[in-house]
Amino acid sequence: MDSIDLDVLKTAVHWHQSGHKVLIGTVVRTWGSAPRPVGAMMAIRGDGHIKGSVSGGCIEDDLIDQMRKGELDYRTPDLVTYGVGGDQAHKFGLPCGGTLQVLLEPVRDESCLPELVATLERRELVTRSVDIATGHATLTPSHSGTGVVFDGTHLITQHGPRYRLVIIGAAQVSRYLADMATALDYQVIVCDPREEYLDTWDVSGVETSREMPDDLILRLEPDSCTAIVTLTHDPKLDDMALLEALKSPAFYVGAIGSRLNNQKRRERLALFDLTPDEIARLHGPVGLHLGARTPPEIAVSIIAEMTALRNGVTVTQKKDEDVLEGDACPILTRPPRILSRAD
Structure with a gap:
């Protein structure tokens, strides 16, 4: 895991524990040329502050705008798609025809993020599975490297320590x-x-x-x-x-x-x-x-x-x-x- 991804998780934990509403955004699918790979993460706070990146900046600006307007759901994970057409791809800084999907996950106690951060700081490999219907997450030991699997019902991410x-x-x-x-x-x-x-x-x-x-x-x-x-x-x-x-x-x-x-x-x-x-x-x-x-x-x-x-x-x-x-x-x-x- 890159240190920036670990910083995103740490920041999300800190914001949540400080009483803020927080969403974690994870790139789960891309088509064509996308500015950030599958697995890229960002944290966004209720007042629009962000940590990390899921694009070249335009998607972040749109999410910040929606966050400040109260248009994002804090109850369960939500899947958003950017770049479905050439005009939107251009608007959001994506190469023409490129498309990406971002899963927005509300940070709650059931997200298990503090436990995830602690596991990574012990340099252990771990798999995190999130139920999209409920937002409930589970952690299990892993024996392989980093990776992302999204099947529409669960987001499964494998996390490893920093190189x-x-x-x-x-x-x-x-x-x-x-x-x-x-x-x-x-x-x-x-x-x-x-x-x-x-x-x-x-x-x-x-x-x-x-x-x-x-x-x-x-x-x-x-x-x-x-x-x-x-x-x-x-x-x-x-x-x-x-x-x-x-x-x-x-x-x-x-x-x-x-x-x-x-x-x-x-x-x-x-x-x-x-x-x-x-x-x-x-x-x-x-x-x-x-x-x-x-x-x-x-x-x-x-x-x-x-x-x-x-x-x-x-x-x-x-x-x-x-x-x-x-x-x-x-x-x-x-x-x-x-x-x-x-x-």
């Missing part, structure tokens, strides 16, 4: 990767026990850790919404993280280095309690082969591969050079220091 990225190493590539991941709404955690690296870290909005990499991975308990990338060029630090990351459900595990270095890394990992299937999950060389040489180019290649996998796109591009992303001279300004726990 997060764990970066091992606080060097140049890490800075660009952290910035890009933050822009894509990842929660970013950078781990580096080497004080000369982390002491100069200055990327805002990013958590930092001086723990040993394996200790951090074990503490975080990576889930299917977690990506882990090792960027230190120090086999000891990188391998420590990978030994735990590859055994986890993390959707992406990558390690910087050439094909030769990654082959040696796989041979080292095979000496430990990893299965061949677990080792095969490693993306190394990390990232798509873009001919990347500079730190920002390498970061682009990594975030592109992560995005493809996150969106269910099969990555088939081969990295067929001996020296690939992560091995160009600008990345290393000095040899990696081998660090022991005694340090």
